[in-house]
Amino acid sequence: MAESSSDESETTFQLYKDRKEWKDVVPVPQDDGEQPIVAIDYTEQFKDVFDYFRAVLQSGEKSERALELTKDAAALNPANYTVWQYRREILKALNKDLNEEMDFIEKIIVYNQPKNYQVWHHRKVIVEWLQEASKEKYLTETVLAKDAKNYHAWQHRQWIIKTFNLYEGELEYIDSLISDDIRNNSAWNQRYFVVMGTTGFTEEVLDREIDYTLSSIKVVTENESAWNYLRGVLLHDKCGLSRNKKVTDFCQDLYNSGNRSPFLLALIVDMCSEQVSQGNKDPLYNLEMAKTLCKELAEKYDTVRAKYWEYIAETVDKKSNKEDSQVDAEQ
Amino acid sequence: MAKTLPLRTIEEIKKQRFKDEGVVTITSVEQSEVEEAVYKKLYDLSLRIKVNPNLPELLQESHKCYLLDCLIYLSSGYQSLDASRPWLCYWILHALALLGIKIEEKLKSAVAKFLGKCQSPDGGFGGGPGHLPHLAATYAAVNALVTLGTEEAYNIINRDKLLQFLWSVRQPDGSFCMHRDGEIDIRGVYCALAVASLTNILSEELVRGTFQWIVSCQTYEGGFSGCPGMEAHGGYAFCGLSALIILGKGHLCDLQALLRWTVNRQMRLEGGFQGRTNKLVDGCYSFWQGAAFPLIYTLLAEDGTQVKDHLFDERALQEYILTCCQHPHGGLLDKPGKHRDIYHTSYTLSGLSVAQHFMNDVHILGDEENEVECTHPVYNIRPDHVRKAMLYFSNLGAPNNHSNSNST
Numbered sequence: 001m002a003e004s005s006s007d008e009s010e011t012t013f014q015l016y017k018d019r020k021e022w023k024d025v026v027p028v029p030q031d032d033g034e035q036p037i038v039a040i041d042y043t044e045q046f047k048d049v050f051d052y053f054r055a056v057l058q059s060g061e062k063s064e065r066a067l068e069l070t071k072d073a074a075a076l077n078p079a080n081y082t083v084w085q086y087r088r089e090i091l092k093a094l095n096k097d098l099n100e101e102m103d104f105i106e107k108i109i110v111y112n113q114p115k116n117y118q119v120w121h122h123r124k125v126i127v128e129w130l131q132e133a134s135k136e137k138y139l140t141e142t143v144l145a146k147d148a149k150n151y152h153a154w155q156h157r158q159w160i161i162k163t164f165n166l167y168e169g170e171l172e173y174i175d176s177l178i179s180d181d182i183r184n185n186s187a188w189n190q191r192y193f194v195v196m197g198t199t200g201f202t203e204e205v206l207d208r209e210i211d212y213t214l215s216s217i218k219v220v221t222e223n224e225s226a227w228n229y230l231r232g233v234l235l236h237d238k239c240g241l242s243r244n245k246k247v248t249d250f251c252q253d254l255y256n257s258g259n260r261s262p263f264l265l266a267l268i269v270d271m272c273s274e275q276v277s278q279g280n281k282d283p284l285y286n287l288e289m290a291k292t293l294c295k296e297l298a299e300k301y302d303t304v305r306a307k308y309w310e311y312i313a314e315t316v317d318k319k320s321n322k323e324d325s326q327v328d329a330e331q
Numbered sequence: 332m333a334k335t336l337p338l339r340t341i342e343e344i345k346k347q348r349f350k351d352e353g354v355v356t357i358t359s360v361e362q363s364e365v366e367e368a369v370y371k372k373l374y375d376l377s378l379r380i381k382v383n384p385n386l387p388e389l390l391q392e393s394h395k396c397y398l399l400d401c402l403i404y405l406s407s408g409y410q411s412l413d414a415s416r417p418w419l420c421y422w423i424l425h426a427l428a429l430l431g432i433k434i435e436e437k438l439k440s441a442v443a444k445f446l447g448k449c450q451s452p453d454g455g456f457g458g459g460p461g462h463l464p465h466l467a468a469t470y471a472a473v474n475a476l477v478t479l480g481t482e483e484a485y486n487i488i489n490r491d492k493l494l495q496f497l498w499s500v501r502q503p504d505g506s507f508c509m510h511r512d513g514e515i516d517i518r519g520v521y522c523a524l525a526v527a528s529l530t531n532i533l534s535e536e537l538v539r540g541t542f543q544w545i546v547s548c549q550t551y552e553g554g555f556s557g558c559p560g561m562e563a564h565g566g567y568a569f570c571g572l573s574a575l576i577i578l579g580k581g582h583l584c585d586l587q588a589l590l591r592w593t594v595n596r597q598m599r600l601e602g603g604f605q606g607r608t609n610k611l612v613d614g615c616y617s618f619w620q621g622a623a624f625p626l627i628y629t630l631l632a633e634d635g636t637q638v639k640d641h642l643f644d645e646r647a648l649q650e651y652i653l654t655c656c657q658h659p660h661g662g663l664l665d666k667p668g669k670h671r672d673i674y675h676t677s678y679t680l681s682g683l684s685v686a687q688h689f690m691n692d693v694h695i696l697g698d699e700e701n702e703v704e705c706t707h708p709v710y711n712i713r714p715d716h717v718r719k720a721m722l723y724f725s726n727l728g729a730p731n732n733h734s735n736s737n738s739t
Contacts, residue, residue: 030459030460030461031448031460031461032445032448032460033441033444033445033447033448033460034441034444035441035444035445036403036404037402037403037420037441037442037445038401038402038403038405038416038419038420038423038445039403039404039405040405040406040407040409040410040412040413040416041404041405041406041407042407042410042413043407043410046407046410046413050413054461057461076410077410077411077413077414078411079411079412079413079414079415080413080414080458080462081414081458081462081463081465081509081510081513082414082457082458082461082462082463085463085510085511085512085513088512117509117514120514121513121514124514125512148357149607149610151557151561151562151564154561154562155557155558155561158560158561162560180356180357181356181357181358182354182356183356183358183359183609184356184358184609185562185607185608185609185610186562186607189550189552189561189562189563192550192551193560193561196560197560219352219354220351220352220354221352222350222352223609224595224608224609225608225609228551228552228608229551231551232550232551232552235551266591302599303343303347303599304347304597304598304599304602304644304647305594305595305597305643305644306644307640307641307642307643307644308590308594308642308643311638311642315636
């Protein structure tokens with residue numbers, strides 16, 4: 001095999017223009033127009049491969065060699081969606097063994113480009129063609145083991161679970177991730193996804209999830225993920241944010257123990273706001289409490305959000321005035 | 332009205348350190364590492380400012396040179412963005428526009444012609460000449476052409492075909508996929524609506540069901556996700572909110588929840604924004620998260636609530652950007668230790684713009700020379716450029732193909 005004229009690469013790459021078996025194809029140079037604009041100084045290899053890819057795209061050739069060419073092109077720029085789209089057309093035209101394609105794309109995802117849209121989409125399409133989802137959970141687990149918050153991996157996993165009804169065992173998986181890193185917000189989000197897709201937040205499930213979340217908060221009181229999840233759960237409590245006894249007791253105890261986690265204070269503020277909106281003159285969750293906490297948050301516990309806390313205090317105040325004037329009007 | 336902002340004191344900043352409460356995880360370790368690096372820079376500034384009160388300084392000349400160079404020539408390291416060249420044009424042109432740099436007519440014409448080469452005969456633009464049309468490339472190309480602002484640039488866009496392309500990627504449930512047989516996510520909706528509204532080809536039928544789909548992307552945390560069920564994320568939140576606003580349906584999401592989530596994305600020590608809960612700060616989120624605020628203010632105003640000042644700490648954000656995100660030789664970046672790149676240059680400067688401008692007021696950290704131009708929070712283009720383009724396209728009337736037809 002003739003040595004490539006390109007400079008040192010890990011495996012000797014022979015330029016397409018030097019390959020006998022491609023002699024019949026005229027490479028198509030890129031047509032950028034006259035003046036260079038955002039002109040990339042392509043390596044010789046890159047230019048060569050894409051000159052031939054353009055030729056094949058234009059002629060519509062869907063052959064084995066064209067398939068190999070798309071592999072080289074995709075390796076050089078995995079974000080080139082035109083290459084991936086054309087590769088899929090060739091796969092269909094040649095009726096290729098899609099299991100081989102699964103292996104191919106898996107390697108790219110796991111070892112090269114776990115944060116690229118095109119490779120995950122390619123995987124999704126092949127899975128759809130094969131209607132074969134049995135390897136997908138394992139694939140996403142492999143990727144998540146290296147980066148537990150990879151958005152593409154989670155998105156793919158959710159699609160698989162929803163489309164093929166593979167919710168089973170997911171809560172256990174989430175538990176393991178949360179025990180690895182209690183602050184993994186993607187795992188908490190997945191929890192919400194699973195509950196919504198299975199049982200829903202029934203009274204029983206609500207209670208279970210509240211227990212789970214409060215235990216977690218006890219461990220790390222300034223873990224926003226757990227507090228956000230708690231709010232998410234309470235969205236489904238018919239009585240709202242401020243009437244769940246377990247939660248209100250927990251918050252009071254935590255506050256009384258001296259804890260001033262900004263998330264604790266923020267939740268209490270919202271409980272007050274809810275009570276005020278409902279026109280209740282609660283002895284604890286009222287306008288005064290809300291204003292006091294907003295002031296503490298603004299001045300001491302959450303200073304970067306001082307202006308937000310001032311806005312919230314004003315908002316609760318307005319709500320209270322509105323309620324009062326409505327009551328007056330009714331009397 | 333101009334206001335110069337005082338810096339946070341180093342004592343104040345020190346108090347904001349992340350507390351792991353004895354439970355060390357990957358998240359807390361990474362966060363602490365970033366805080367350490369950022370703190371060093373902020374501490375450094377607190378010393379330097381004693382001898383040079385004009386700090387921190389936006390290195391406008393250096394950024395300008397970096398951007399003008401990149402507009403013409405990019406090293407082979409940019410091969411990974413070979414399918415995003417309209418993006419490169421938009422990121423550069425927009426950043427230059429924010430810096431108030433005028434581009435000479437011949438160069439504008441060359442850029443417009445190049446973007447014309449990226450336009451597909453089927454409508455829409457691709458990532459390069461001969462690439463399949465893609466909603467992101469289309470958005471970038473249209474934004475770039477609008478930033479160029481010449482009639483030649485506007486006329487590059489084949490509106491009839493563009494509408495055809497938008498129909499070809501529209502899904503029955505109101506969402507949009509990024510290209511034919513491509514992935515569906517909330518970016519698609521935003522890109523489609525942005526280009527359609529700018530070029531006056533938006534129709535009711537095109538967006539039937541769309542706002543409901545967007546609303547279904549709001550998560551229990553308050554932000555928006557890439558698609559229903561997924562985690563709330565700054566980039567997707569921006570797409571969701573601005574798309575709703577283009578549709579005139581901004582009120583149909585839970586605005587208070589969105590506001591709460593967004594303010595909580597500002598990092599107490601670093602001052603910049605993170606993209607998701609418990610993840611790291613990044614300069615580009617200065618825009619993706621920052622721009623939500625002016626959009627929210629507009630919605631609040633419609634409800635009768637007048638906000639009197641930014642609801643986030645614009646001083647801390649500017650501190651982060653100017654101290655931690657500038658490359659000494661021009662260009663901006665994600666966080667200390669990262670390389671500069673054109674994407675971060677564009678979005679970090681855009682975030683700086685949002686932080687500096689509140690209604691008609693200007694709140695500048697450092698010398699008033701640090702001021703950059705305004706940006707439109709929906710399109711991330713200068714508002715004067717948006718106005719000019721919309722005026723031009725509104726005079727062109729409706730495009731030819733405004734029915735549900737996939738005639739190819």
